[in-house]
Amino acid sequence: MERQLYQRLLKQARPYWWYLVALLLMNLIGVPLSLLQPVPLKILVDNVLGSQPFPPAIQALLPQGTTLYGLSALLVPPVLFVLVLMANQIQQLASTAVRVYAFENMVLQFRAQLFDRCQRLSLAYHDRKTSADSVYKIQFDAVSVSTFVLDGVIPFLTSALMLAGIVAVTTLIDWKLLLVALTAGPLMALCTILYKRRIRGPWHRTKEYESAAMAVVQEVLGALRVVKVFGRQSYERDRFVQESKKCVRLRIKVSIAEGFYAVVLGFLMGTGIALTFFIGTLHVRSGAISLGQLLILIMYLLQMAMPLQTLLRKVGEMQGALVSAERAFALLDEPTEVIDSPDARPLVHSEGKITFRHVFFGYGTEKPTLDDISFEAPAGSCVGVVGKTGAGKSTLVSLLVRCYDPGAGQILIDDSDIREYRLQDLREQFAFVLQDSVLFSTTVAENIGYGRPGATESEIVEAAKNANAHDFICALPEGYKTMVGERGMTLSGGERQRIALARAFLKDAPILVLDEPTSAVDVKTEAQIIEAIERLLHGRTTFIIAHRASTLRNCDLVLNIENGRLVDPIAKVGQVAL
Numbered sequence: 001m002e003r004q005l006y007q008r009l010l011k012q013a014r015p016y017w018w019y020l021v022a023l024l025l026m027n028l029i030g031v032p033l034s035l036l037q038p039v040p041l042k043i044l045v046d047n048v049l050g051s052q053p054f055p056p057a058i059q060a061l062l063p064q065g066t067t068l069y070g071l072s073a074l075l076v077p078p079v080l081f082v083l084v085l086m087a088n089q090i091q092q093l094a095s096t097a098v099r100v101y102a103f104e105n106m107v108l109q110f111r112a113q114l115f116d117r118c119q120r121l122s123l124a125y126h127d128r129k130t131s132a133d134s135v136y137k138i139q140f141d142a143v144s145v146s147t148f149v150l151d152g153v154i155p156f157l158t159s160a161l162m163l164a165g166i167v168a169v170t171t172l173i174d175w176k177l178l179l180v181a182l183t184a185g186p187l188m189a190l191c192t193i194l195y196k197r198r199i200r201g202p203w204h205r206t207k208e209y210e211s212a213a214m215a216v217v218q219e220v221l222g223a224l225r226v227v228k229v230f231g232r233q234s235y236e237r238d239r240f241v242q243e244s245k246k247c248v249r250l251r252i253k254v255s256i257a258e259g260f261y262a263v264v265l266g267f268l269m270g271t272g273i274a275l276t277f278f279i280g281t282l283h284v285r286s287g288a289i290s291l292g293q294l295l296i297l298i299m300y301l302l303q304m305a306m307p308l309q310t311l312l313r314k315v316g317e318m319q320g321a322l323v324s325a326e327r328a329f330a331l332l333d334e335p336t337e338v339i340d341s342p343d344a345r346p347l348v349h350s351e352g353k354i355t356f357r358h359v360f361f362g363y364g365t366e367k368p369t370l371d372d373i374s375f376e377a378p379a380g381s382c383v384g385v386v387g388k389t390g391a392g393k394s395t396l397v398s399l400l401v402r403c404y405d406p407g408a409g410q411i412l413i414d415d416s417d418i419r420e421y422r423l424q425d426l427r428e429q430f431a432f433v434l435q436d437s438v439l440f441s442t443t444v445a446e447n448i449g450y451g452r453p454g455a456t457e458s459e460i461v462e463a464a465k466n467a468n469a470h471d472f473i474c475a476l477p478e479g480y481k482t483m484v485g486e487r488g489m490t491l492s493g494g495e496r497q498r499i500a501l502a503r504a505f506l507k508d509a510p511i512l513v514l515d516e517p518t519s520a521v522d523v524k525t526e527a528q529i530i531e532a533i534e535r536l537l538h539g540r541t542t543f544i545i546a547h548r549a550s551t552l553r554n555c556d557l558v559l560n561i562e563n564g565r566l567v568d569p570i571a572k573v574g575q576v577a578l
Helices: 002-036 039-049 056-061 071-120 123-128 131-139 141-222 224-229 233-286 291-317 319-332 393-400 423-428 444-451 457-466 470-474 493-507 523-537
Strands: 354-361 370-377 382-387 408-413 430-433 511-515 541-545 557-562 565-571
Touching (some): 002 319, 071 319, 131 141, 233 291, 354 393, 370 557, 370 565, 393 557, 444 457, 444 493, 457 493
Parallel strands (some): 382 541, 430 511
Antiparallel strands (some): 557 565
16 A cells, blocks of 8 residues: 555656656765865865875866965865865755755645545535545645655655665675664664554544634634624634644654654664674674774774664654545545546537436435426526425436436436436537525636636626626726625625626527526616516526526426425416425
């Protein structure tokens, strides 16, 4: 299971492997550059102030016949120091640039995949999950791919190569002492395995608690007016703090566990080196190795401690990233309940004939939301849908565009099952005007043009005129370029509704769905909306969900739904209690 997770993370990083190789090489170049930093000081002491000759490498850089003495000799250490320092800085700059580029692009790529997946999952998934959980996975869990590769794999490989080089050198000096130093290795590996198992669960719960805290913030900000008018700011703050405290406690627990793990690794590594001190001294006394060889060996072993600890600590430190990766991939692996059939065919322009044949649907409860619904709406007809709240009215029209698929029965458009059409083509046949008109935080013109990308300015204005929206739009501070704010909150309910109607006019779809289009407006605004609706109905098959008889006066038939069933599938408006 974990191996598959590693493979998927590496696969995500595959488009950037050239950058990852370059970053690995730069990190390896940084090792000898770091080792060169003390060299100018050694030259100053031994070659400038002392009597030793300059190293052959320095002499080789000079023109033939040039000798170093006096002022020229004094300049060598500072010049060399500056050159080494600049080389280090350039290496770090290049490494940082490559790392940031790879990191940000990998995260963006993964976020785009997760966002696209969220959009394509059926509404049934989003009914079960909070939107905050999906946002958390897109915004925070997506970082796991870059964290794992750049903060895990690259340092791991760098440390492994450094460790291999040190082991090779120390083996030539005294392989027996190397084995003594590495006696702590198996215990360190065992500690790492135990730590991994113990820390994965707390990391999972930490992510869940952080997502829950974000859900509180998102919920409150989305209903801020309600919170303010009821004076519940303190209550909501306490609710957020309570959710966040759960995460804080777990994060402290995880940090303590990480610190304890590091202490254990340091103790085991120190014990191995201490044994080397003791046994190495015995080897010197017996004449097996010289004192100089022992000192060099101990210095290399001390250098080896850092990459070895990095190798083992990275395994533990990456558990948080692996948990995030599991959560993100779980979203990608979530089955799409509404998909195109393998032989789905195109639908260019529907005639608008709609038929329900013994349709059943439920949201996972024992009692179905829709129970044996059957009716036929001829092309160009107007269908009213009435019933009490929760009767299944909105569910019925949601099935039309395959937000959900029915549990049983058939829904047909132009005498063909809607599952036979390509999903994108099917949805292009519909225009919606919802009770809570959804506008985006952009300009009025962009909101009207949302249903038909590429629409011209004149087409947008014409649609607004048909929706009785042009006059109030022109009165706005910047006309059609006015920003409407989040969810269109700078506009009144009637203004938002008319912009939604203009959007429907512009899309010019053969099937129209109006969900309570006049439920939250005054009488004057209602008259303007109804006038616009009457123009919009012309030549289209229309479903109107409403409680007001005035909205249903042009309907050819009315579906009266009670407890998920049709009471009177074909009725006149006057026969239905509204």
